[in-house]
Amino acid sequence: MMIAAGPETRTYAEELSAKITSRTARVGIIGLGYVGLPLAIEFARAGFAVTGVDLNAGKVAEINRGRSYIGDVPAADVEQFIRDGKLRATTDFSAVRELDTINICVPTPLRKTKDPDMSYIVSACEEIAKYFHPGMLAILESTTYPGTTEEVLAPMLSRDGMEPGKEFFLCFSPERVDPGNPQYHTRNIPKVVGGMTPACTEMGVRFYSQALTTVVPVESTQVAEMVKLLENTFRMINIGLVNELAVMCDRMGINIWQVIEAAKTKPFGFMPFYPGPGLGGHCIPIDPFYLSWKSRQAGIEARFIDLAGYINGQMPEFTVAKIQNAMNAAGKPLKGARVHVVGVAYKSDIDDVRESPALDIIHILNRRGATVTYSDPHVPELRVDGMALASIPLLPAAGDADCAVIVTNHSAFDYDGLLREAKLIVDTRNALGRVNSEKIVRL
Numbered sequence: 001m002m003i004a005a006g007p008e009t010r011t012y013a014e015e016l017s018a019k020i021t022s023r024t025a026r027v028g029i030i031g032l033g034y035v036g037l038p039l040a041i042e043f044a045r046a047g048f049a050v051t052g053v054d055l056n057a058g059k060v061a062e063i064n065r066g067r068s069y070i071g072d073v074p075a076a077d078v079e080q081f082i083r084d085g086k087l088r089a090t091t092d093f094s095a096v097r098e099l100d101t102i103n104i105c106v107p108t109p110l111r112k113t114k115d116p117d118m119s120y121i122v123s124a125c126e127e128i129a130k131y132f133h134p135g136m137l138a139i140l141e142s143t144t145y146p147g148t149t150e151e152v153l154a155p156m157l158s159r160d161g162m163e164p165g166k167e168f169f170l171c172f173s174p175e176r177v178d179p180g181n182p183q184y185h186t187r188n189i190p191k192v193v194g195g196m197t198p199a200c201t202e203m204g205v206r207f208y209s210q211a212l213t214t215v216v217p218v219e220s221t222q223v224a225e226m227v228k229l230l231e232n233t234f235r236m237i238n239i240g241l242v243n244e245l246a247v248m249c250d251r252m253g254i255n256i257w258q259v260i261e262a263a264k265t266k267p268f269g270f271m272p273f274y275p276g277p278g279l280g281g282h283c284i285p286i287d288p289f290y291l292s293w294k295s296r297q298a299g300i301e302a303r304f305i306d307l308a309g310y311i312n313g314q315m316p317e318f319t320v321a322k323i324q325n326a327m328n329a330a331g332k333p334l335k336g337a338r339v340h341v342v343g344v345a346y347k348s349d350i351d352d353v354r355e356s357p358a359l360d361i362i363h364i365l366n367r368r369g370a371t372v373t374y375s376d377p378h379v380p381e382l383r384v385d386g387m388a389l390a391s392i393p394l395l396p397a398a399g400d401a402d403c404a405v406i407v408t409n410h411s412a413f414d415y416d417g418l419l420r421e422a423k424l425i426v427d428t429r430n431a432l433g434r435v436n437s438e439k440i441v442r443l
């Protein structure tokens with residue numbers, strides 16, 4: 001059916017498709033964080049004029065000055081696209097009036113009760129809705145429970161009876177970015193997209209195909225929402241399994257790391273996951289609870305998720321118990337001792353401490369009367385229990401402490417120096433896996 005786009009005879013779909021393929025569509029990215037800024041850069045690189053909207057005036061000013069605050073986004077790219085007029089940032093949502101497409105990349109945290117906190121999505125959509133107009137494509141990228149796009153976004157954006165697939169286009173596309181990954185980044189990670197109608201999916205595919213290498217269409221927004229939750233739940237449960245095995249192996253005196261190394265020589269039917277001091281980051285510890293919340297509403301308890309959540313949640317305590325036992329064995333009780341934490345980011349070679357197990361470990365160590373210091377070349381400052389800590393050089397601090405605990409395996413650490421100078425090392429990441437030393441206690 002032809003839908004009139006104003007006085008012309010072209011449909012909204014035809015008009016927007018033409019703008020997208022000629023790369024004259026004006027692209028908007030709402031939320032310029034770890035997800036939004038790299039996406040904005042890729043569309044600017046593809047030749048689109050991109051407007052980023054963020055409530056954080058500091059971030060907006062940084063971008064407009066040609067600077068980057070995201071490790072994976074080179075400042076040179078931001079500077080070039082700002083100079084070429086391909087990128088600009090604003091705190092003013094009225095910019096949406098001039099846009100043809102918007103990608104929503106705002107946070108989706110959990111409440112303390114582990115219920116989804118939709119407030120960022122809702123408040124961003126309330127602002128967008130004021131300026132949303134016929135012929136626009138809106139895509140939600142924030143991780144969320146299945147049904148959000150259709151149940152929350154569609155009613156907010158269907159102004160004046162506008163219908164998805166006709167007067168506007170609405171999709172969900174899960175973001176799969178892996179900060180710090182040198183091989184896979186926003187452009188070359190396959191992009192799954194599902195629309196509310198076939199016309200919406202088609203528009204989403206057309207849009208992403210301009211800037212990203214591979215686009216994978218799925219038949220609905222719900223399928224696309226569920227894809228992300230399957231991926232992250234798969235990781236969370238497998239990490240939970242291997243953490244449980246690590247605790248068992250510890251009790252039985254078996255080296256779990258050697259078990260995994262040997263198991264992964266099987267060329268089919270096995271995928272290695274590694275134990276550690278606890279889950280971290282914005283995704284794996286959080287996203288599966290979006291699914292369990294939704295599933296509970298459908299009358300199904302997500303038992304695997306709850307169990308893995310419990311086991312993973314115990315790992316910081318288990319790590320501190322290892323530290324305490326190792327120190328007792330060395331004749332130095334934890335209370336009153338100095339413990340140096342080596343790495344506080346939630347994973348190697350990045351600067352993100354969100355949900356990092358280091359925060360829990362430092363908290364528990366403090367509670368048990370230890371004095372805690374830390375080194376992290378990517379995290380100069382840290383707040384734990386309301387106290388500000390500053391990173392100090394690994395050496396001599398790790399040598400001065402009674403115990404050094406490797407929580408994050410950053411490649412910049414001088415492990416030879418650590419091994420030489422530390423009195424006792426608790427290694428939760430197998431960073432010193434190739435070394436045999438009585439000083440080392442492994443997870």
Ligand SMILES: NC(=O)c1ccc[n+]([C@@H]2O[C@H](COP(=O)([O-])OP(=O)(O)OC[C@H]3O[C@@H](n4cnc5c(N)ncnc54)[C@H](O)[C@@H]3O)[C@@H](O)[C@H]2O)c1
Nearest residue numbers: 031032033034035054055056105106107108124142143175
């Ligand atoms: N970081 C990752 O590795 C990753 C990976 C995959 C998916 N995700 C998902 O992507 C989404 C965004 O995550 P992120 O890591 O980029 O978060 P982030 O905190 O780095 O960035 C979010 C940005 O949104 C801005 N913002 C908040 N409320 C806003 C509003 N109402 N209007 C405009 N801007 C607003 C914030 O100022 C911030 O700059 C989340 O749902 C997350 O779960 C993140």
